[in-house]
Amino acid sequence: MTCCEGWTSCNGFSLLVLLLFGIVLNAIPLIVNFVDGGQFFHNPISCFEWLFPGIIGAGLMAIPATTMSLAARKRACCNNRTGMLLSSFLNVITVIGAVYCMLVSIQALSEGPLICNSQENSTSSCEFSFNNLTDIHPESFNLQWFFSESCLAPTDFSNLTIDGFMASDWRKHTLHFNSKENKHRVIHFSVFLGLLLVGILELLCGLSQMVIGFLGCLCGVTKRRSRIV
Numbered sequence: 001m002t003c004c005e006g007w008t009s010c011n012g013f014s015l016l017v018l019l020l021f022g023i024v025l026n027a028i029p030l031i032v033n034f035v036d037g038g039q040f041f042h043n044p045i046s047c048f049e050w051l052f053p054g055i056i057g058a059g060l061m062a063i064p065a066t067t068m069s070l071a072a073r074k075r076a077c078c079n080n081r082t083g084m085l086l087s088s089f090l091n092v093i094t095v096i097g098a099v100y101c102m103l104v105s106i107q108a109l110s111e112g113p114l115i116c117n118s119q120e121n122s123t124s125s126c127e128f129s130f131n132n133l134t135d136i137h138p139e140s141f142n143l144q145w146f147f148s149e150s151c152l153a154p155t156d157f158s159n160l161t162i163d164g165f166m167a168s169d170w171r172k173h174t175l176h177f178n179s180k181e182n183k184h185r186v187i188h189f190s191v192f193l194g195l196l197l198v199g200i201l202e203l204l205c206g207l208s209q210m211v212i213g214f215l216g217c218l219c220g221v222t223k224r225r226s227r228i229v
Contacts, residue, residue, distance in 0.1 A: 007212045008069045008087060008212055009069065009070065011205050011208065012065075012067075012070035013070065014201070015062050015065060015205055016066050018058065018062070018198050018202050018205070019058055019059045019062040020059075021054075021058075022053075022057070022058030022059045022062075022198045023054055023055050025191050025194045026049055026052060026055045026058075026195065027054075027055070028187065029044070029045045029187055029188070030049055032045060044114060045184045046112075046113050046188050048108035048192070053100060053105055053192075053195050053199070054195050056097070057100035057101035057104065058195065058198050058202055060097075061093050061096065061100075062093075062094045062097055062202060062206075064090045064093060065091045065206065066094075068083070068087040069087055071083070081216070084212075084213045084214075085216075087216075088209065088212075088213025088214050089213075091207075091209040091210045091213065094205070095202075095203055095206040095207060095210070098200075099199070099203065101195055101196075102200060104192075105195040106196065108188070109143065109193065112145030112185070112188065113145075113187075113188040114184075115184045115185075116152070116185065151181065152181060
């Protein structure tokens with residue numbers, strides 16, 4: 001097995017693990033919604049999970065490239081120049097899905113859960129668009145909805161510093177499901193931070209496979225075929 005085939009096989013396994021993580025993470029708030037309210041759309045944690053960044057973006061859109069890359073391990077359809085080139089093109093879909101997952105996750109982390117945006121849990125704050133993304137700047141991306149004692153009672157964060165921020169206070173107010181607000185904040189933060197990391201890793205795997213696929217097409221692959229017993 002050449003380096004191109006070995007890297008392709010490794011990429012396929014990595015993508016398989018990442019897409020499963022993405023699907024599971026995206027399903028967590030949906031399951032919590034159903035368990036808490038008995039209805040999927042009743043009192044949601046956030047409406048960003050209904051954009052399915054993990055199920056569609058990091059999940060379904062990565063399946064074609066994952067299947068093709070895993071075929072290199074079995075010396076199947078990817079064990080030729082055409083297969084390597086096809087795996088490269090299929091990873092374009094993976095990259096698009098990973099970018100979509102990342103963008104939705106970034107906006108979700110910026111906005112916070114619905115309970116921090118309105119007392120009525122209005123879904124109007126969850127509108128996903130590129131215009132909303134351009135409004136997110138590094139100075140405004142401070143996750144104050146998560147690190148504050150309560151996002152329902154805004155306080156002044158202008159004097160918040162690392163030295164003045166006590167880890168014990170953070171654990172007290174954010175890591176325990178002692179209230180509906182804290183539970184929604186922790187789930188929202190954990191899910192979309194995880195999806196952001198999944199999107200970044202899928203993006204790296206997709207881009208690397210696009211390069212490896214072209215190299216495999218140019219340089220060729222091994223000619224040895226598995227024996228039929």
